């Protein structure tokens with residue numbers, strides 16, 4: 416019997432998170448030395464290293480010095496009783512298996528102990544075989560709990576790894592889309608990269624959370640993705656666009672939003688940037704005419720960055736080579752409140768003044 420139990424105990428204690436010793440450790444807590452010694456002998460015979468204590472305080476000191484996998488504790492004890500000890504153990508050593516030992520008449524207390532987290536209780540007087548059987552069962556339950564937790568942790572890690580893979584695939588798909596547009600319209604490449612950097616500087620200046628800053632960085636790169644649906648002869652037209660051509664170009668926000676909606680499920684900021692980056696604070700923008708704070712912040716940020724780049728780089732259908740930095744910042748300030756969010760404009764101006772961002776040069780990728 417003992418040999419079998421020793422095997423079971425060792426197996427059950429194999430998942431001991433208390434680390435260190437391969438030998439399972441047990442703490443026997445009872446104020447009656449005679450009863451305590453009986454339990455100590457049983458546990459030693461079954462392969463445990465055994466510590467003893469005669470009340471709750473001593474038990475906690477023992478646990479502090481040598482954490483045990485299993486604690487057998489009497490309930491009625493002087494100074495600190497088993498119930499108070501159990502509560503403390505649950506907080507400080509939640510993985511320890513606790514078995515309560517109740518004297519006659521305090522069975523109700525023992526049952527209460529189960530609701531606080533004891534795994535079982537024994538009633539005095541007890542047979543040693545019964546003690547052994549109950550301990551085996553308690554350790555087995557503890558092993559299952561720990562195994563289950565380990566399984567959950569592994570599952571969570573797997574889910575996280577899967578989420579990372581999905582995000583990488585998404586970014587790969589989006590990247591391919593961006594490259595397809597850039598092949599069709601080389602101007603967009605330099606523009607998107609610059610808008611992304613300007614918008615990121617604004618988002619950082621506004622101290623937005625890291626996930627929103629990441630969305631703004633990617634959103635800047637993708638904001639004009641819908642231009643993939645704009646006719647090539649219009650995209651590459653060197654002269655000023657007609658009204659109809661301009662209207663056609665301005666479908667790129669909804670076209671881009673539709674394309675990305677099919678790919679993006681959990682990044683609303685990205686979709687907002689693509690759809691709302693041509694909205695205006697006064698509600699006179701496109702495509703929905705939303706105004707003020709109803710325009711998502713990430714889109715208000717990209718709007719400032721986008722317009723600034725358009726001013727300073729000079730679009731190919733405009734003859735001018737672009738405004739100088741002071742002139743462009745002045746223009747942003749002039750339009751703050753009507754076209755742009757004043758906070759985003761201020762953040763951008765601050766970013767320039769503090770050197771967080773500099774005017775990015777236009778690179779003619781067609782050469």
Ligand SMILES: [Fe+2]
Pocket residue numbers: 638639667692693721
């Ligand atoms: Fe745009």
Ligand SMILES: [Fe+2]
Pocket residue numbers: 606610638639721
């Ligand atoms: Fe743009």
